[in-house]
Amino acid sequence: MTLSRQQKITTILLALCWPALFVFTHIPIPQVIRRAGVSDKSLHFLAYLILAFLLWFAAGAGKRVNWRKTTPWWVLLIILAYGILDEWSQGYVAGRSSDILDFVADLAGTITGLILFSVFTFWPAGLLVTAAVIFVMTNVAQKNLAELLPVASAAFHLFAYAIFTMLWVQCIDLFSPGTRPRRTKAKWVKAALAGPVVLLLTVKLFSVILGKEFALPDMAISIGAIVAVVAAICLSAPFNKTQDLQGQNSGP
Structure with a gap:
């Protein structure tokens, strides 16, 4: 069976993320996480939302969830079985304990994801999951993670906003196919920058409302990541256009 592009992406990520989640x-629990006052229920919800995304789109070939078929029910069963095993086995780990509320958060993340994926296909779903990760990870802690973990915070903002920008561009191409040849035009550049920048401003505004300090370095890194991705796409546009033309000319 030939795997689609989406299945290849999610299968690789699943093979990396699931063992990492177990470990x-x-x-x-690291002391820095305890000092930060991180809500572990939020992390459980987020982790299983991501797990549901990866497992579903690895199995579902980028299609929406169809509850009339058996595949989504198998995905739900597998994740819930893992969640039960995960919570049970944590009872044997020093510094950990089994918590039914953690499992409830796992269940909520899984079901939320599958409901979301019954509406959205791969790229929009990935965009929304990434936005949720950015929003929660930025605001999940009571204290400013940029102060406790400056390097990790900088790396998170760099990669998270870069990934979100790439997914945003994919969604632009998905919903407006005619925009792909115009990737060097000012209008397209504005559209490509708009989504990530709006998310960044929304997340940071919410952080300020929660009483957190405005982390200018993280803001600068995020903007740099957004601009770098859009610039790279613009620079590669002529090359991609040439490849498309060559493909058309070599066709039957």
Whole structure:
């Protein structure tokens, strides 16, 4: 069976993220996380939302969830079985304990994801999941993570906003196919920058409302990541256009 592009992406990420999730939940909670006052229920919800995304689109070939078929029910069953095993096994880890509320958060993240994926296909769903990750991870802690983990915070903002920008561009192409040849035009550049910048401003505004300090370095890194991705896409546009023309000329 030939895997689609979406299946290849999600299968690779699933193979990396699922073992990492297991390891993270089976080591003592780092003291820096405790000091930050991170809501572990939010992290559980987010982790299983991501897990549902990866497992569904690895199995579903980028299609929407169809509850009349067995595949989404198998995905739900597999994730819930893992969630039960995960919580049970944590009872044997020093510094960890089994918590039914953690499992409820796992269940909520999984079901929320599958409902979301019944409406959206791969690229929009990935965009929304990434936005949720950015929003929650930026605001999940009571204290400013940029002060406690400056390097990790900078890396998160760099990669998270770069990924979101790439997904945003994919969604622009998906919903407006005619925009792809115009990737060097000012109108397209504005559209490509608009979504990530709006998300960034919304997340930072919410952080300020929560009483957190405005982290200018993280803001600058995020903007740099957004601009770098859009610039790279613009610079590669002529090359991609040439490839498209060559493909058309070599066709039957």
